[in-house]
Amino acid sequence: SIEDRDLSSLFLLASTAALFSPSLKERFLELLPNRVITDSIGSSETGFGGTSIVAKGASQAGGPRVTIDKNTVVLDDEGNEVKPGSGVRGIIAKRGHVPVGYYKDEKKTAETFRTINGVRYAIPGDYATVEEDGTVTMLGRGSVSINTGGEKVYPEEVEAALKGHPDVxxxxxxxxxxxRFGNHVAAVVAPRKGTRPTLADLDAFVRKEIAGYKVPRSLWLVDEVKRSPAGKPDYKWAKEQTEQRPADDVHAKHAGATS
Known part of the structure; x- marks a missing residue:
């Protein structure tokens, strides 16, 4: 266990790429109260975008909340900077030293590197809101968001809530x-050894953290969740799991609703 390790030389834990879940960060802070944990955002296209120091007792809802650098902004649908505290969802964009583009991929270059109101930006596709104090709360990547009954759900928020459950x-x-809804939210879960969580268990747990329409309506259990060596999620693989076999557990209202 961690209590048996000599961690006297450990000063900082840095979370980036695949960020630590809120429950894991809380556990770190319980065991290592005098250490520093940071969340950082960025991408290959933008470089560093922002960072924050994780505080004990911070809300587990939503994504990480970071202080962005002077060249990182959040733009609304019209290309204007989102006003702090407005509640408007916008897309994260980086100006300044922006790459020329992707090698021999004009389509992807045009999608990611755009000129808006005379300014050239790198826009990887991550959405966020801007808080009253100017910090940014990450929502997730638009390309993997789920539209369910007209509401948009970002998987990262739901995943963070699920991973707070002791059996996940x-x-x-x-x-x-x-x-009925076009799509509903489904969870692909690797349980902890010796456990088998049910949808009812997870439903009751995550409703304390997220809105009802974001709660998973079906559940697939797997031995291991597939991720890249850097820890990034493989959503294509997860989607394939839901297509290859019936769910292990389905909410009663959706038992016969899938098309």
Whole structure:
């Protein structure tokens, strides 16, 4: 266990790429109260974008909240900077030293590197809101968001809530077809050894952290969640799990609703 390790030389834990879940950060802070934990955001296209020092007792809802650098902004649908505290969801953009583009990929270059109101930006596709104090709360990547009954759900928020459950080792969230809502939220979960969480267990737990429409309506259990060597989620793999076999557990209202 961690209590048996000599951690006297450990000063800082840095979380980036695949960020630590809120429950894991809380556990770190309980065991290592005098250490520093940071969340940092960025991408290959933008470089460093912002960072924050994780505080004990911070809300587990939503994504990480970071202080962005002077060249990182959040833009609304019209290309204007989102006003702090407005509650408007916008897309994160980086100006300044912006790459020329992707090698021999004009389509992806045009999608990611855009000129808006005369300013050239790198826009990887991450959405966020801007708080009253100017810090930014990450929501997630638009390309993997789920539209369910007209509401947009970012998988990262739901995954963070799921991973707070004591029986969940890892989890990914995807959308699956639903005759009523177009899609509903589905969870692909790797349980902790010796456990088998049910949808009812997870439902009751995550409703304390996220809105009802974001709660998973179906559940697939797997031995291991597939991620890249850097820890980034493989949503294509997760989607395939939901297509290859029936769910292990389905909410009663959705038992016959998938198309």
């Amino acid at each position: 080792f890892d989890a990914l969230v995807v959308g699956v077809p639903d005759a």
